[in-house]
Amino acid sequence: MSGLGTYSPGDSLLHRLPAGAKLLLLVAAALATHWLDRPWRVAVALLLTGVLYAAARIPPALLVAQVRPLWWLAVVLGAFQWWANGWRTAADVVGVLALLVLLAALVTLTTRTTAMVDTVVRLCRPLRHVGVEPERIGLLLALGIRSVPVMIGLARQVREAQLARGLGTSPTAFAVPLVVRSLRHADALGEALAARGVDD
Amino acid sequence: MPLIELAGVDHTYGLGPSARVVLRGLDLRLGEQRVGVIGANGSGKSTFARLLNGLVLPTEGTVTVDGLDTRADGRAVRRKVGFVFTDPDAQIVMPTVAEDVAFGLRRRGLDRREVDQRVAAALAAYGLADHRDHPAHLLSGGQKQLLALASVLVTEPEVLVLDEPTTLLDLANSRRIADVVDALPQQVVLVTHSLDLLAGFDRVLVFDDGAVIFDGVPGDAIAHYRKLVT
Numbered sequence: 001m002s003g004l005g006t007y008s009p010g011d012s013l014l015h016r017l018p019a020g021a022k023l024l025l026l027v028a029a030a031l032a033t034h035w036l037d038r039p040w041r042v043a044v045a046l047l048l049t050g051v052l053y054a055a056a057r058i059p060p061a062l063l064v065a066q067v068r069p070l071w072w073l074a075v076v077l078g079a080f081q082w083w084a085n086g087w088r089t090a091a092d093v094v095g096v097l098a099l100l101v102l103l104a105a106l107v108t109l110t111t112r113t114t115a116m117v118d119t120v121v122r123l124c125r126p127l128r129h130v131g132v133e134p135e136r137i138g139l140l141l142a143l144g145i146r147s148v149p150v151m152i153g154l155a156r157q158v159r160e161a162q163l164a165r166g167l168g169t170s171p172t173a174f175a176v177p178l179v180v181r182s183l184r185h186a187d188a189l190g191e192a193l194a195a196r197g198v199d200d
Numbered sequence: 201m202p203l204i205e206l207a208g209v210d211h212t213y214g215l216g217p218s219a220r221v222v223l224r225g226l227d228l229r230l231g232e233q234r235v236g237v238i239g240a241n242g243s244g245k246s247t248f249a250r251l252l253n254g255l256v257l258p259t260e261g262t263v264t265v266d267g268l269d270t271r272a273d274g275r276a277v278r279r280k281v282g283f284v285f286t287d288p289d290a291q292i293v294m295p296t297v298a299e300d301v302a303f304g305l306r307r308r309g310l311d312r313r314e315v316d317q318r319v320a321a322a323l324a325a326y327g328l329a330d331h332r333d334h335p336a337h338l339l340s341g342g343q344k345q346l347l348a349l350a351s352v353l354v355t356e357p358e359v360l361v362l363d364e365p366t367t368l369l370d371l372a373n374s375r376r377i378a379d380v381v382d383a384l385p386q387q388v389v390l391v392t393h394s395l396d397l398l399a400g401f402d403r404v405l406v407f408d409d410g411a412v413i414f415d416g417v418p419g420d421a422i423a424h425y426r427k428l429v430t
Contacts, residue, residue, distance in 0.1 A: 006295065006296075006335045007295070007296055007333060007335075009332075009333040112296070112299065112333075113294060113295045113296065113299055114294070114299045114302065139293075142293065142294055142295065142299075143293060145295045146292070146293055146294060146295045146336070149335070149337035150289055150337065153289070153337070185289075185290060188285065188287060188290030188291075189290050189293070191250075191255055191285070191290070192283075192285060192290050192291040192293065193293060194255055194278075195253060195255055195278065195282075195283040195285075195291075196278075196291075196293070196303065196304055196351075196352075197275070197278050197279065197304070197355075200274065200275035200278060200279075
């Protein structure tokens with residue numbers, strides 16, 4: 001939980017760029033990966049991304065933390081690609097994957113959730129005509145981000161309770177209480193939202 | 201002070217054979233600045249607290265705040281009545297501290313500058329100014345509860361209902377929350393198991409099995425509650 005995908009305060013150019021512009025650039029970058037078909041091109045793109053992180057004054061440790069959860073996926077994917085298509089493709093695929101995750105993380109690291117939510121709400125405004133409430137989508141997004149650490153906390157509690165009671169590693173002994181707790185948390189969250197006037 | 205009135209209130213959870221009566225025969229007029237609520241687990245305190253801002257609508261009877269019915273004018277009631285829950289994790293809905301405080305000010309027709317000013321003032325008042333952009337999940341339990349409190353108070357409610365706000369906290373943090381609550385000019389309804397928080401309260405209700413069995417000054421109410429247990 002070392003700051004994965006959470007806002008890292010600052011006032012660099014990247015921090016000041018509007019959220020909409022950053023999201024647009026992210027989409028453009030994702031499309032542009034189509035041309036990253038040689039390992040050296042991928043390497044240059046990764047290097048440029050590193051420069052962007054430096055420009056945003058994100059500490060290197062935080063950069064590493066963004067891709068660390070990918071580790072196992074990268075190993076499995078890379079090994080498979082190497083076996084199926086050779087090392088060049090393997091390097092391409094794994095490199096592009098890391099690149100996209102780093103760029104997306106850079107957007108979240110330099111953008112306040114509120115700014116992101118406001119942008120999404122603005123983008124969703126045309127959907128009002130088909131009965132979608134843009135404010136709802138924004139709230140959904142914010143709650144989703146907020147719920148990740150809460151869920152990790154719940155999972156840890158369940159795990160500890162399981163160990164304390166000597167239940168070993170039984171998947172049901174883990175899943176059932178986790179689901180129960182999550183539902184209870186959802187209830188409490190719904191109540192809090194109502195109390196704070198969300199549905200009014 | 202606003203006047204909270206409960207008339208002929210009964211509340212039942214569930215239907216048919218599994219129905220459980222949690223509140224019965226409540227007729228109360230609460231106009232004091234500090235009202236405490238004590239009683240055993242399952243005595244109906246939390247449900248009572250949730251009646252006051254319309255989170256729970258009574259099966260029978262009416263609840264009004266300054267004449268506004270929680271059933272008919274729920275929205276207006278919730279603007280008047282702020283609510284603090286036991287578990288701040290369920291109450292904090294935004295990922296970072298300042299954003300959560302600002303959340304309650306959405307749709308109030310305030311411009312960005314005013315929102316920022318109010319948020320900054322609230323964070324400073326509750327000792328959270330240094331945590332402005334920190335993720336809410338990295339705060340300590342006490343800080344989380346202060347954040348929950350700040351997020352509610354920034355909307356300037358006339359009444360503050362707190363449902364066991366110190367149950368998950370250590371002594372120092374409980375004291376901290378109690379001090380903040382003590383200093384509030386608002387009307388406060390505090391549900392608690394920490395009986396020492398009630399010193400200086402104007403009125404304390406003792407709940408037992410869904411009914412108010414004692415209603416008076418803190419000393420007498422606490423003595424009555426202790427007698428229930430022995």
